Amino acid sequence: MGETTRRAETRYGNRPTMKDVAARAGVGLKTVSRVVNGEPGVTADTERRVQEAIDALNFRRNDSARVLRKGRTASIGLVLEDLADPFYGPLSRAVEEVARAHGALLINGSSAEEPEREQELALALCARRVDGLLVIPAGDDHRYLEPEMRAGVATVFVDRPAGRIDADAVLSDSFGGARDGVAHLVAQGHRRIGFIGDQPRIHTAAERLRGYRAAMEDAGIPIEDAWMSLGLTDPERVRRAAEEMLSGPDAVTAVFAGNNRVTVTVVRVLSGLAERGRSVALVGFDDFELADLLQPGVTVVAQDAAQLGRTAAERLFSRLDGLSLDPERIELPTRLITRGSGEIPPAF
Amino acid sequence: MGETTRRAETRYGNRPTMKDVAARAGVGLKTVSRVVNGEPGVTADTERRVQEAIDALNFRRNDSARVLRKGRTASIGLVLEDLADPFYGPLSRAVEEVARAHGALLINGSSAEEPEREQELALALCARRVDGLLVIPAGDDHRYLEPEMRAGVATVFVDRPAGRIDADAVLSDSFGGARDGVAHLVAQGHRRIGFIGDQPRIHTAAERLRGYRAAMEDAGIPIEDAWMSLGLTDPERVRRAAEEMLSGPDAVTAVFAGNNRVTVTVVRVLSGLAERGRSVALVGFDDFELADLLQPGVTVVAQDAAQLGRTAAERLFSRLDGLSLDPERIELPTRLITRGSGEIPPAF
DNA sequence: TACGGCCTGGACAACGTTGTCAGATGCAGG
DNA sequence: CCTGCATCTGACAACGTTGTCCAGGCCGTA
Numbered sequence: 001m002g003e004t005t006r007r008a009e010t011r012y013g014n015r016p017t018m019k020d021v022a023a024r025a026g027v028g029l030k031t032v033s034r035v036v037n038g039e040p041g042v043t044a045d046t047e048r049r050v051q052e053a054i055d056a057l058n059f060r061r062n063d064s065a066r067v068l069r070k071g072r073t074a075s076i077g078l079v080l081e082d083l084a085d086p087f088y089g090p091l092s093r094a095v096e097e098v099a100r101a102h103g104a105l106l107i108n109g110s111s112a113e114e115p116e117r118e119q120e121l122a123l124a125l126c127a128r129r130v131d132g133l134l135v136i137p138a139g140d141d142h143r144y145l146e147p148e149m150r151a152g153v154a155t156v157f158v159d160r161p162a163g164r165i166d167a168d169a170v171l172s173d174s175f176g177g178a179r180d181g182v183a184h185l186v187a188q189g190h191r192r193i194g195f196i197g198d199q200p201r202i203h204t205a206a207e208r209l210r211g212y213r214a215a216m217e218d219a220g221i222p223i224e225d226a227w228m229s230l231g232l233t234d235p236e237r238v239r240r241a242a243e244e245m246l247s248g249p250d251a252v253t254a255v256f257a258g259n260n261r262v263t264v265t266v267v268r269v270l271s272g273l274a275e276r277g278r279s280v281a282l283v284g285f286d287d288f289e290l291a292d293l294l295q296p297g298v299t300v301v302a303q304d305a306a307q308l309g310r311t312a313a314e315r316l317f318s319r320l321d322g323l324s325l326d327p328e329r330i331e332l333p334t335r336l337i338t339r340g341s342g343e344i345p346p347a348f
Numbered sequence: 349m350g351e352t353t354r355r356a357e358t359r360y361g362n363r364p365t366m367k368d369v370a371a372r373a374g375v376g377l378k379t380v381s382r383v384v385n386g387e388p389g390v391t392a393d394t395e396r397r398v399q400e401a402i403d404a405l406n407f408r409r410n411d412s413a414r415v416l417r418k419g420r421t422a423s424i425g426l427v428l429e430d431l432a433d434p435f436y437g438p439l440s441r442a443v444e445e446v447a448r449a450h451g452a453l454l455i456n457g458s459s460a461e462e463p464e465r466e467q468e469l470a471l472a473l474c475a476r477r478v479d480g481l482l483v484i485p486a487g488d489d490h491r492y493l494e495p496e497m498r499a500g501v502a503t504v505f506v507d508r509p510a511g512r513i514d515a516d517a518v519l520s521d522s523f524g525g526a527r528d529g530v531a532h533l534v535a536q537g538h539r540r541i542g543f544i545g546d547q548p549r550i551h552t553a554a555e556r557l558r559g560y561r562a563a564m565e566d567a568g569i570p571i572e573d574a575w576m577s578l579g580l581t582d583p584e585r586v587r588r589a590a591e592e593m594l595s596g597p598d599a600v601t602a603v604f605a606g607n608n609r610v611t612v613t614v615v616r617v618l619s620g621l622a623e624r625g626r627s628v629a630l631v632g633f634d635d636f637e638l639a640d641l642l643q644p645g646v647t648v649v650a651q652d653a654a655q656l657g658r659t660a661a662e663r664l665f666s667r668l669d670g671l672s673l674d675p676e677r678i679e680l681p682t683r684l685i686t687r688g689s690g691e692i693p694p695a696f
Numbered sequence: 697t698a699c700g701g702c703c704t705g706g707a708c709a710a711c712g713t714t715g716t717c718a719g720a721t722g723c724a725g726g
Numbered sequence: 727c728c729t730g731c732a733t734c735t736g737a738c739a740a741c742g743t744t745g746t747c748c749a750g751g752c753c754g755t756a
Contacts, residue, residue, distance in 0.1 A: 022706095070711085151363045416712080
C-alpha cells in the first residue's frame, strides 16, 4: 500500500484533472472539457466559474489522455543523422516551422548513421504514434517500415531515397550538381581532376560520383583510379587521400569534394600547399558557413537544406491532410556558387 | 454514423491492439501485456504463441496508452532559441545522448527568441507531460513555470538563468571569459578596445559586458562610450557599429565581439580593412567552425556547448531519479584559444 | 395554460494499456 | 484421493480525456 500511495503521489506529480476542476466549479466533467476546448454550449457565467477553478488549481489538460482518446498525436518524427552536423540544424528547423504551422510538435532523433539505431528510433516514434515520419536514411533497407506505413503512418524520406521499399523521397540533385561542379573545373582548363567522396553505398555519394564520371566523360577525359577516393570520411583518411592524389608527376590540379566535411579537410590540406606556393582548384559539394571568408573563397555546389526539409514536411502534411498520393521522388536543384577556389587555373 | 465509421477507420490507421493479439493467440489480454513487457510468469509455449500473433498482426504497443497508465512519458523537452544556429545543434545532440542513456526521447522546439513563443512551447511540452524540461530562456520572466515545477516537472535552465524564479541553471562563465579575452588584448598592448555585444537585458550579454568593464578597469583604462555598441545584432547594424568605432583619430585598435554572429560580421569588416593594409586585433566570444582557417585565425573565448547540454541534462535526470536538490547555479569555465587575430599588436 | 423547440449541462462509455487480485492448473506429499 | 503450495493466467478497474446522448429548464407561441 505504501507503494500504491507513493505512486499516486508521484504520478504526474499529482496534477489536478478535469474532474477536480469540475468539482471545484460545481459543474459536470464534460462542461470543463467544453470550456478547455472552447466548444460552444456553455453560458458565460458557467465558463467564468470553470475558468476560475482552472486558474486556482493550475490545471493543464493532459495531452496524453487526449491523444489516446482522439487517436492523433499532433506530432511528427524526424530521424536524422546527427543534429550537431550543420547540415541538419537548418533542415530540422525548417521542418519544425512547417509542423508548427500545422499545429504539430516535432520529435527528432539522431541515428548516428547506424542503421540499427535508425530503425530503433523510427519504431520508437511509431510506438508513440507520431502522425508522420520523416527519415533521413542511415541504412539501406527500410522494409521494416512497411507495416507502419500500411498502418497509416505517413512517411517521407529526405536527402536519400528509401531502400527496398516504394516511398516518397525528397532529394537534392546530387548527380546534376556534381556534374556541373566538375564541368566547371573542366571549363577552367583542368583535366586531372580528383574526386574524394563517401562510400558509394550511400546514395548521395554514389550519385555524386556518377556526376563526376559523367562530366569527365562529357569532356572526353579518361579517369585514372588514383584520382578517386571513395571511402570513410574521417579527416585523417581524407587528408591522406588528398595528399596522395596531389603528389607525384601525375598529381591532380583540381579536386572535387563530395561533401562538406571532406571539403573542409581538403581546404586545410590546400592551405598548407598554398603556403608553399602551390595552388590547386577546389569545388565542394554543399555550402558551409564562412566559405566566402576563406582565402580563396571556396566554390561550392550548394544545396538548400532548409528547402529540403520544408518540401518534405509539406509533402508529409499533404498526406496527413488526407491527400492520397502515389510515392514520388522529388529532386531539388543545386546551385553553383563561384568564390575563387574553383576558378584557379591548372598549374602545369 | 458514417462519421463514426470513418473515424474508427482512421484512428491510428486501425492498428491492432493487445486485445486483438490476445484473441488471435487465444490468451488473455494481460498475458500479451506480460509478453510485450518481458514480465515473468509466462510459459515458453504461451510466449511463443503470443509472439507469433504479434508478428502476424504487426502489433506495436501504443505508448500513448502506456504513458497514460504509467504516468511517465520517458521524454524530456528542450526549448532553445534556434536549432539552425550552430551553437544549439551540438548542445541539443549532447542532451539527446544523455536522454537516450536514460531511455528517454527528446522533444525540442525553437523559441525564435520570442518570449511568448518560449512560453507557449514550454507549456505545450508540459501538457504532453514531459518528465523534465530544459529551457534556454528567451524571456526574462519564468514565473509561468512555477506551477509546473511545483507539480513535479523537473526543470533546468541552460545558457542563461531563469528570470524571477529560483531554479537550476547551467551557464558558461561569461563574465570570466570576457574578462580574460579583453585582458588578453590589453596584454598585447592595446588600450583603445571596442566592445560589440547584444542587448544587456540578455544575461550573457550583460555578463560579457561586465567582464569587458572589469578587464579595462583592472588595466586602469577609462572606457569611452564610443567604444561600446550594445544592441541588436543584425549584421548590418554590427557592421555600421564596427566601422564607426574603427574610424576617426580615436579609433579602437582592437575589438572584443560578444557572440559568434557578431564575431563573424566583424571578421568581414576587418578583412576589408586588411586589404587596405590596416590590421585590427579581434577576440570573439564563442568558438566557431573554421575559425582557425581564416587569415588570420580568429582568437576566441570558447565555451563548450555540448558540455553545457550534457551537464544540464545530467542534472535534470538526477532530479528525475528522485534526488531532491536545491536550485543551484553551475558555471562552466571558458577557454581562450589564441589563433592570431587576438595577438595583433596595436597600430598607432 | 399547455405545448414544442432550443439551449445548457451531465452521465456514461470508450480509447489501449497496466496493476491488482483471485481463480485455475499442476504437482508433490500425506 | 485429497490437501497445500507454487506457478501461470485472466477478469476487472483505473489512468484522464472526449464523443454520444439524453434530461431538464427556459422561452415563445397558440
